Amino acid sequence: MQKQLSALIVEDNEQDATLLVRELRRGGYDLSFDRVDTADAMRAALDTGIWDIVLSDYSMPRFNAPAALALVRERNLDLPFIIISGTVGEETAVASLRAGAHDFIVKGSLARLLPAIGREMREAELRVEKKKIHEQLLISERMASVGLVAASVAHEINNPLAILVSNLELASEQIDRLLAGALGEDVPGLLTEHIRGLAAPLRDAHEAAERVRLIARDLKVFSRSQETDCQGPVDIHSMLEFAIRMASNEIRHRARLTRDYREVAAVNGNESRLGQVFLNLIINAAQAIPEGNASNNEIRIVTRMEAAGRVAIEFHDTGAGIPADVIPHIFDAFFTTKVAAVGTGLGLAICRRIITEHDGEISVTSRTGSGTVFRIVLCAANQLASAKPAASVKALAQRSGRVLVVDDEQMLCSAIERILGANHHVTTVTSARDALGKLAAGERFDLILCDLMMPEMSGMDLHDELRRSIPDQVKKLMFMSGGAFTDNARAFLARSSSEMIDKPFKSAALRQAVQRFLQ
Ligand SMILES: Nc1ncnc2c1ncn2[C@@H]1O[C@H](COP(=O)(O)OP(=O)(O)OP(=O)(O)O)[C@@H](O)[C@H]1O
Numbered sequence: 001m002q003k004q005l006s007a008l009i010v011e012d013n014e015q016d017a018t019l020l021v022r023e024l025r026r027g028g029y030d031l032s033f034d035r036v037d038t039a040d041a042m043r044a045a046l047d048t049g050i051w052d053i054v055l056s057d058y059s060m061p062r063f064n065a066p067a068a069l070a071l072v073r074e075r076n077l078d079l080p081f082i083i084i085s086g087t088v089g090e091e092t093a094v095a096s097l098r099a100g101a102h103d104f105i106v107k108g109s110l111a112r113l114l115p116a117i118g119r120e121m122r123e124a125e126l127r128v129e130k131k132k133i134h135e136q137l138l139i140s141e142r143m144a145s146v147g148l149v150a151a152s153v154a155h156e157i158n159n160p161l162a163i164l165v166s167n168l169e170l171a172s173e174q175i176d177r178l179l180a181g182a183l184g185e186d187v188p189g190l191l192t193e194h195i196r197g198l199a200a201p202l203r204d205a206h207e208a209a210e211r212v213r214l215i216a217r218d219l220k221v222f223s224r225s226q227e228t229d230c231q232g233p234v235d236i237h238s239m240l241e242f243a244i245r246m247a248s249n250e251i252r253h254r255a256r257l258t259r260d261y262r263e264v265a266a267v268n269g270n271e272s273r274l275g276q277v278f279l280n281l282i283i284n285a286a287q288a289i290p291e292g293n294a295s296n297n298e299i300r301i302v303t304r305m306e307a308a309g310r311v312a313i314e315f316h317d318t319g320a321g322i323p324a325d326v327i328p329h330i331f332d333a334f335f336t337t338k339v340a341a342v343g344t345g346l347g348l349a350i351c352r353r354i355i356t357e358h359d360g361e362i363s364v365t366s367r368t369g370s371g372t373v374f375r376i377v378l379c380a381a382n383q384l385a386s387a388k389p390a391a392s393v394k395a396l397a398q399r400s401g402r403v404l405v406v407d408d409e410q411m412l413c414s415a416i417e418r419i420l421g422a423n424h425h426v427t428t429v430t431s432a433r434d435a436l437g438k439l440a441a442g443e444r445f446d447l448i449l450c451d452l453m454m455p456e457m458s459g460m461d462l463h464d465e466l467r468r469s470i471p472d473q474v475k476k477l478m479f480m481s482g483g484a485f486t487d488n489a490r491a492f493l494a495r496s497s498s499e500m501i502d503k504p505f506k507s508a509a510l511r512q513a514v515q516r517f518l519q
C-alpha cells in the first residue's frame with residue numbers, strides 16, 4: 001500500500017522541486033505537496049495546511065532554510081525538517097542541525113532522501129505517541145489526586161459534623177417540643193419568650209450544618225471516582241444538580257442558571273466521573289462570562305432523549321465564545337487561554353477522556369461574542385433508572401433494645417446516646433477493645449453500632465474477633481462510616497453481610513435504621 005505524505009517544499013527552483021517530487025513518488029509515497037519560496041507564502045501554508053514534513057532548499061533569492069525553520073518552531077509544530085541543498089558546506093550543515101533541522105541532504109545524491117524521510121516520519125510518530133502517553137499520565141495523576149484530597153477532607157469533616165448535626169437537631173426538636181405544649185401554664189411568660197428566641201438561631205445553625213453535610217457528601221462522590229468498577233445506572237439530573245451545587249460560587253456573580261430538563265433515561269457509568277465532567281463544563285461556562293452582570297447572562301442546561309436510546313446533555317452559555325482557530329485545540333491537555341492561577345487546561349481533556357470511556361461523544365459549537373454550547377451524548381442504560389425501592393414509609397412498630405455504641409469520638413457517642421436514649425437502653429464505649437471486654441464479660445446486645453475505622457482496633461477487627469470468640473453477637477453488628485475507605489475496608493464491606501450507615505446521619509435516619517435492624 002502506498003504511504004500518504006503531505007510535504008511542504010521550500011524551493012525557488014521549479015525544476016529541482018519536480019525532481020524531488022518524482023523521487024518521492026518513485027519511492028512509493030502517495031504525495032501531496034505545496035511549493036513556497038517566501039516567508040509570507042510559508043506562513044500561509046503552515047497556518048492553513050496540515051503537513052507531515054518540510055523539505056527545504058538552503059538558500060533562495062528571497063528566503064532561506066534557517067528562516068523557514070524559525071517559522072516552524074515559532075508555531076510549536078513538531079514537523080520533520082530536512083534541508084536539501086547543493087551549495088552549502090559542512091559548517092552550515094552542522095549549524096542547521098543544531099538549530100533544529102532533522103537532516104541535511106546534498107542535492108544530486110538523493111539516494112539518502114527516502115531512508116531519511118522514513119526514519120524521520122517514524123521518529124515523529126514516536127514523539128507524538130510519547131507526548132500522548134505523558135499527557136494521559138498527567139491527566140490520570142490529576143484525577144487521582146482530586147479523588148484523594150476529596151476523600152480525606154470528607155473524612156476529616158465527617159466526625160465533627162456528625163456531632164454538630166445530631167446535637168443541633170436534638171436541641172431544635174427539644175425546643176419545638178417545649179414550645180408545642182410541654183411548657184405548662186406555670187412557666188413564666190418571660191421564660192417562654194426566651195425559649196422562643198432560641199428556636200430561630202438554632203434552626204439557622206442546623207440548616208447551615210445540613211448544608212455542610214451535603215457538601216461533605218458531594219466530596220465523597222468525588223473520592224469514588226477512582227473506582228472504575230463503580231458502574232451503575234447514573235441519574236443524570238441528580239449528577240447535574242451535584243455539579244451545580246459545587247459550582248454555585250463560580251456561577252453566582254456571572255449568570256443565571258436555568259434548567260431545561262426533560263425526562264431522560266439513566267446512563268450506565270461512573271456517577272462520580274460524569275459529575276466531574278458536568279462540573280468542568282459548568283465552570284468553563286461561568287469563567288467565559290465576566291463578573292458583575294449576572295441578570296443579563298445565562299448558563300442553560302438542557303437534557304433530552306434522542307432517537308435510539310441516547311441521552312443528550314447540553315451546556316449553553318452567553319459568554320465570550322471561542323474563536324474558530326482556537327476550537328481545534330481546546331480538548332488538548334494543557335491548552336488554556338486562562339492565566340495560570342485560573343486554568344491548567346486539563347478540564348476538557350479530562351472531560352473527553354471520561355466521555356470516551358463511557359462510549360459517548362462530546363462536541364462544541366461556538367460563536368465569538370454570543371456564546372458556546374457543549375454537547376454530550378451518552379447511551380441510555382438498558383433499563384430505565386432502576387430507582388431503589390423507596391424506603392418503606394409505613395411506620396415501623398416501635399421496638400426497644402439494648403444498643404452498644406462503639407466510636408472513638410466521645411462526643412459522637414454522647415450524641416447517639418441522646419438520639420436513641422429515649423427508646424433504647426444505650427451503652428457507649430470509645431474503643432473496640434472496651435466493647436470486646438463487655439461482651440467477653442457476658443453482656444449481650446440487640447445491636448452493636450460500631451465505627452468502621454478506629455485507631456488501634458478497627459470495627460473490622462472487632463468483627464473478626466467476635467466471629468472467633470463470640471459468634472452469636474456478630475450478626476448484631478451495624479457499622480458507621482465517614483468514607484475514606486482503605487482497600488482493606490472496601491474488601492471487608494464487599495464480603496461481610498453487615499449493614500452500614502453513612503456518617504454524618506440525620507437523627508431520624510439513625511432512629512429508623514435502628515428500628516429496622518431490631519425488627
Ligand atoms: N464555555 C466556554 N466558553 C469559552 N471558552 C471556553 C469554554 N470552555 C472552554 N473554553 C476554552 O477552552 C480552553 C480549555 O478549557 P479547559 O477546561 O480544558 O481548560 P481551562 O478551563 O483553561 O483550565 P482548567 O479546566 O484545567 O482549570 C479554555 O482555556 C478556554 O479558552
Ligand SMILES: [Mg+2]
Nearest residue numbers: 280284347348
Ligand atoms: Mg476548565
